[in-house]
Amino acid sequence: MNANTMLEVDTESFSKQEIIDIYEQHSPGIYRYAYRLLGDQNVAEDCVSETFSRLLDVVRRGGGPTDNVRAYLYRVAHNWITDYYRRKPLPELPLDIKEHVEPGSDPDNLVTDAMERDRVRTAILRLPPEQQQIIQLRFLENWSHDEVARLLKKTTDATRSMQYRALASLRRMLVDDQEKDN
Amino acid sequence: MDSNEKREGSIDPELLEKLNLLAATPNRDPELVAKGRERFLAELEGLPAASVPESSGRLAGLFSSRNPGGNSVRIFNQKFAVSTILALVVVAIMLFGGASATAFASQSSLPGDALYPLKMGLEQTQISLANDAYVQAKLYLDFAQRRMDEITELLRQGRSSDVEFASNEFEYYIQQAMEATQTVMTTDPERGAELSSLVSQALLDYAVALKAVLLEAPDPVKPVVEKALLISQDGAGDEIEVFGVVESISADEIVIDGEVYLITDLTEFEDIIEVGFIVKIHVILTPEGSMIVREIELAEDLDDGMHGFEDDNSNDSVPDENENSNENDNENTNDSDENENASEENSNNDNSEDDENDNESSENGNEDDSDDNMNDNESEEDNQETKSEDNSNENKSEDNDNESNDNDANDNESHDNENESEDNDNESDDEEHSNDNGD
Numbered sequence: 001m002n003a004n005t006m007l008e009v010d011t012e013s014f015s016k017q018e019i020i021d022i023y024e025q026h027s028p029g030i031y032r033y034a035y036r037l038l039g040d041q042n043v044a045e046d047c048v049s050e051t052f053s054r055l056l057d058v059v060r061r062g063g064g065p066t067d068n069v070r071a072y073l074y075r076v077a078h079n080w081i082t083d084y085y086r087r088k089p090l091p092e093l094p095l096d097i098k099e100h101v102e103p104g105s106d107p108d109n110l111v112t113d114a115m116e117r118d119r120v121r122t123a124i125l126r127l128p129p130e131q132q133q134i135i136q137l138r139f140l141e142n143w144s145h146d147e148v149a150r151l152l153k154k155t156t157d158a159t160r161s162m163q164y165r166a167l168a169s170l171r172r173m174l175v176d177d178q179e180k181d182n
Numbered sequence: 183m184d185s186n187e188k189r190e191g192s193i194d195p196e197l198l199e200k201l202n203l204l205a206a207t208p209n210r211d212p213e214l215v216a217k218g219r220e221r222f223l224a225e226l227e228g229l230p231a232a233s234v235p236e237s238s239g240r241l242a243g244l245f246s247s248r249n250p251g252g253n254s255v256r257i258f259n260q261k262f263a264v265s266t267i268l269a270l271v272v273v274a275i276m277l278f279g280g281a282s283a284t285a286f287a288s289q290s291s292l293p294g295d296a297l298y299p300l301k302m303g304l305e306q307t308q309i310s311l312a313n314d315a316y317v318q319a320k321l322y323l324d325f326a327q328r329r330m331d332e333i334t335e336l337l338r339q340g341r342s343s344d345v346e347f348a349s350n351e352f353e354y355y356i357q358q359a360m361e362a363t364q365t366v367m368t369t370d371p372e373r374g375a376e377l378s379s380l381v382s383q384a385l386l387d388y389a390v391a392l393k394a395v396l397l398e399a400p401d402p403v404k405p406v407v408e409k410a411l412l413i414s415q416d417g418a419g420d421e422i423e424v425f426g427v428v429e430s431i432s433a434d435e436i437v438i439d440g441e442v443y444l445i446t447d448l449t450e451f452e453d454i455i456e457v458g459f460i461v462k463i464h465v466i467l468t469p470e471g472s473m474i475v476r477e478i479e480l481a482e483d484l485d486d487g488m489h490g491f492e493d494d495n496s497n498d499s500v501p502d503e504n505e506n507s508n509e510n511d512n513e514n515t516n517d518s519d520e521n522e523n524a525s526e527e528n529s530n531n532d533n534s535e536d537d538e539n540d541n542e543s544s545e546n547g548n549e550d551d552s553d554d555n556m557n558d559n560e561s562e563e564d565n566q567e568t569k570s571e572d573n574s575n576e577n578k579s580e581d582n583d584n585e586s587n588d589n590d591a592n593d594n595e596s597h598d599n600e601n602e603s604e605d606n607d608n609e610s611d612d613e614e615h616s617n618d619n620g621d
Contacts (some may be wrong), residue, residue, distance in 0.1 A: 016226055023222055028210075035207045047213045052222050058365075079361060086354050117203045124204075126405075128413045129357060139193075139201050153364070158421050161464075165412075171197050 002136045019059070022069055023052055029070075030077050033136060037081050039121055047084070071151035074137065082129050123173040131166035134159060265268050279554060292332050293351075294344040302351075316370075319362035319377050323384050326355035330388055331408070334395055342403045349410045356385065380417055386466070386474070389414035415448075415476065421466055425481055428459050436475060438463065444474045452479030 027048050034047035054076050055069075124132050130152055137143040137151065145163075149156040192542045227290050266271050289298040305325050329352035336345050367374030392411040426439035436443050436455070443465060455461055460481040466474045 018225055020223070023219070027218070031210055032207045036204045041208065041214065045218055049218050049221060053225055056222075056225055079357060082357060083354065086350050090298070090344060113203060116200070120200050120203055126409070128409055129353070130413075130416055135201070139198070140205050150343060155422075157423070158416075161421055161423075162416060167193055167197065170201075171194055174200050175194060175196050 001132070006144070009101065019056070022055070022073075026050065026070060026073050030073055033141065034072060034077055034081060034142060036136060037121060037125060037132070038084070039118065043084065046079050047077055050080050054080075061128070068150060071147070075151060078129060078133050085125060120174060123170055127166050127169055131162055134163045135170065137164050138163060210384050263506075291338055292339075292341070292344065293347040294336075294341060315362045315365040316373055316377060318360050319366065319381070322355045322362060323381065324334035326359065326384070326388065330391060331356060333410075334391075337395065337399055337403070342400055345399075346406045349406045352388075352410050353413050356388075356417060359384075360417060376557050385418040386448075389418055393448050415466070419465055420475065421464055424465055426461065426463075428455060428457050428461055430457060431455060436478070441473075443543055444472055446474055449475045450477045452477065457532045604620070 025037075030051055031044055031048050034044040035041065037045065038044050051073055055073065124135055127135065133152065134148055137148050138145070143151075145156045145159055149159045152159060280417060289301060291301050305321075305328075309318055309321050309325075312321055329348045332348040333345055333352065336342070336348060363374060363377045363381055366377055389411060392407060392414055396404060396407045420453055424438060424441075424443075426441070429437040430441065431437070432445075434445050436445055438461065443463065448466075453461075455478055462481045463475050464477040466476050
């Protein structure tokens, strides 16, 4: 697609169309990303709106992502989430649910899963923001190290190292606590 | 999928399973989706032209060509009006004695104080008045510094419960500063670069200060301070890993393979380091080009694997737990390497890469044997003790002067790693260790 030829045909619809395409293409991903950290559909939708509103805003001011729109959007979304949690203290890391279930009883799996999800989410939120991003993008969105490094504007060595630290922290919070208690 | 396998192969399966719980997200409410899109389209329709003529970027270029003038003027006026009102408020506060005294008094208030909200409000006003990302970034840095000072002061007064608030704000301002830097970067790369180096330098300073705070902080607050420290460190600069032979070491610098690296309050000593040892260091590259050692350890330590693997946050875990990731395989490798090492220090430089990989795979294979780990730990620790004894003896016979110098240097650092030599669990007291092979 050559932007210039398109421009000559119809400037306005193209530029808008391109923005709309970006919205259609990335809003589901941004939603998933936001939902995983926020755990609430309404708040996640808010995050999506604000993120794209921010994109329009920055384009309007003559800035805007020059190359990697996707990375830009995820970064903005993550900042929004960090900001959202900023004013309220993070919830305490809930205890591992399995510990509290009688071995013989048959717990409701749905409830157990939901609580365990909360626990994982809270643990991720306790990481520094960039580590949160790495965990989400690498393991839940399946981005490559390269892509993550570009988003964070760091070298892949640096992001690998951060990923390592993030996983170690998560393991400590989620796996070892449990083993210790058992 | 190759990359996927590799990715999953390197992380604790139990942890991966937990992370995967988050993978599935509920279907979006179609009504909310429709509403969101509608709002977005409406906003898009109202999009005024770019007010910056030399707009960079493809998207921006497209927009600036349509609908010139018009809305942007209105927006500018609106912004101007808001700024004016805010400015008047500030001036009024300055002019009227009582109020201005209050505003002034609020400057020294701390989170939890009655006047603190006023202090924050004034800061917000200053930021909105700045209207320029470059100035804003500098303000954010200033305010981050204030939060730092508040953290220190709160701890001094024993008000631990308010530290988390200050620390969250600290993190927030750092993030804003970095974001503003990126904004400047897109429109004015030169000032952006200048700002970026300012930010990195400030973050490095914060990291050093926080490191000191962390040592003094009471246990319940440690995780909070630690997080702030991590963020500062990550933002301070790119980190690289270097292997090499120690040529000399003093209290403030270490020469490795002819290259000088700085030792600061930030530096963590994992092991006793002496001249002639092969070490692995993690270096922060500062914007001015100096290289600061963040972490230093003996290279052969890589073999006993994942030492300090999980000690991102030490205080609430039993020290021994840190060793859960050491397994039989590693230990065997370890033994032989240590023997080699005692007789010939340089011998395992080449091995380090392979060993690192061994660690990775064996770590995975053994995840389930947590029961066995306790035993492993004990023998592991024994090994380590022997090792460090060997090392120091050797060095003594070679070079007495150096020995004493090095001990001095280590003493200086020993407040960081309280139990350097007597106790090999010392990693558990440090806030974080990256072996870089988590992947």
